[in-house]
Amino acid sequence: MLEIQCVSKSFDKTAALSEVSFSVAKEEIVAILGPSGCGKSTLLNIIAGLMTAEDGTVCFDGKPITDIPPHQRNFGLMFQDYALFPHRDVFGNVAFGLQQQSLPLTTIQQKVTTILKKVGLTNYSHRDVNTLSGGEQQRVALARALAPQPRLLMLDEPLGSLDRPLREHLLSELSQILRALHQTAIYVTHDQEEAFTIADRIIIMRSGKIKQVGTPNEIYTHPASEYVARFLGMTNIISATPERQNGEIGVQLPAAGWHPLTNFHKQPSGGHAPVSVLLRPTGAIISPQGNLLGKVTGVSFRGSSIRLQLQPKQSPPLIFELPTPDELPQVGTQIRLKLPPDAVTWLPKGNA
């Protein structure tokens, strides 16, 4: 549906986007995830037609849209700073895009009523927007963006200004609304939890370049590089040399023994140079039969899980998220963790 091909853009000779290519399918929700300054907003502005790319093409339904002005693209936009019109009531705000299309009043009324119902604001039509809570204002902004039934909705950090509990609540609501409407959407965020919650596919960006594209599960289980793993908060990364044992490729981990590397493909060097491997922080359990032995250096309680810092011998410190055991491990004691079979994954180089 939307296809971005080799799009590049620079400001004062500094590249903000370098040869960015990806596509968004009909009814798909794609999150663009990356730290501040990685080029997310520049990319959205180019798709919206508010900025022109120096190179590359943006196609929609197979046709380039470079020459179509923003207001004729029928793309919806919702920004963090969503700025409702303070002198219009809820109806006036949501009706705005429909009035621009010069639709008959009865059609506008019907469409506004329908969309207000979808976002859970039935009976809010005549409310002054200045009297609404942050969450309600956010929903009015969403209704305003959705009312003209955009072919593509772009959301730029839409929950950025709200506090954490409200964000979590609105995020799951937003996800349900977008899916119920079969809305094709691009969701821009620097927050990995938001991206993982809402998206069918995630695009991870850094310094104007795409670092990985995949489903949340693909990215979580097989981060494409050390950068992606660290960006997602997975810091158990150690250097190990792949070797072959009984016909399988794997690594000997300090204090944890042999682990196969299921995703390993031979490097140009022949595969015998040290590589970075990731021990996933989740999935392990405390067990006397566990193959990873280490000294507990920290424990923090998080309700149904604990965050455990472990110092195995001849290894960097490791961090695990474990289901809360009946008895919390004591700092200073030695424990054994049983790692799941797929706990260890190889992080390709050259993609940092």
Ligand code: ADP
């Ligand atoms: P993000 O949305 O991921 O925070 P942006 O797309 O806003 O990133 O910015 C990408 C890079 O381009 C940053 O280094 C930013 O400083 C730069 N940039 C963005 N807009 C402009 C502009 N209008 N003029 C100069 N530099 C800009």
